[in-house]
Amino acid sequence: MRLKLFLLLFVAVLLVGVASAEVQETSYTFKQNDFVNYNWTCLDDDGIHCSSGTPVTLTLTNPRGVTIFSNSSMTFNPTSFNHTIDTSTIGEYKVLIIVPTITNTTTGFSYLVTASGEAKGILGFYILMFVLIYLLTFFSAYWENVTLTTLGAFGMIILGMFSLINGIDIYRNNLTEAFSLITIFIGAYFAVTGSIKVIQENL
Numbered sequence: 001m002r003l004k005l006f007l008l009l010f011v012a013v014l015l016v017g018v019a020s021a022e023v024q025e026t027s028y029t030f031k032q033n034d035f036v037n038y039n040w041t042c043l044d045d046d047g048i049h050c051s052s053g054t055p056v057t058l059t060l061t062n063p064r065g066v067t068i069f070s071n072s073s074m075t076f077n078p079t080s081f082n083h084t085i086d087t088s089t090i091g092e093y094k095v096l097i098i099v100p101t102i103t104n105t106t107t108g109f110s111y112l113v114t115a116s117g118e119a120k121g122i123l124g125f126y127i128l129m130f131v132l133i134y135l136l137t138f139f140s141a142y143w144e145n146v147t148l149t150t151l152g153a154f155g156m157i158i159l160g161m162f163s164l165i166n167g168i169d170i171y172r173n174n175l176t177e178a179f180s181l182i183t184i185f186i187g188a189y190f191a192v193t194g195s196i197k198v199i200q201e202n203l
Contacts (some may be wrong), residue, residue: 030113035084060072094162161184162179168180
């Protein structure tokens with residue numbers, strides 16, 4: 001009983017952490033898997049558009065901290081330089097543009113990728129789903145209702161796997177992945193223990 005209450009309290013703290021996590025301001029928001037060709041205006045020390053021979057490189061890091069492009073050359077066009085950027089993973093990407101031949105020309109910014117392409121999502125709905133499935137599982141286990149406990153446990157596993165793959169609303173980082181894995185493990189624990197009880201009752 002104490003273990004169950006401790007786990008419930010621990011999960012509640014994690015949910016609050018996910019809900020209240022600081023959201024860093026991003027420059028752009030794109031829809032997941034959309035094709036995006038980012039254009040960047042380059043001006044030299046005299047305020048004139050850079051020529052085709054100006055080396056402009058782009059480094060891109062995805063939400064998992066993996067470098068997608070490292071000092072990749074941007075393509076020149078008459079008024080700007082462009083480069084396709086990745087939108088396959090939900091979360092915040094970081095971009096660094098460097099022009100080594102121009103004084104103090106290093107530009108860094110971030111952009112957000114969400115399932116809908118909107119910066120604001122439905123985080124409250126996700127939290128409600130997690131709270132309901134946790135309450136169903138823990139209280140069913142407390143009242144020793146094996147059927148509801150097992151149902152809630154499989155619900156936790158499915159919800160945990162979904163959030164692990166897709167993130168929680170517009171967020172996907174180490175915190176959401178850890179919470180998803182914890183949800184899967186707790187669901188698996190109750191699913192296994194519930195199945196063992198059913199087997200023992202039918203022996």
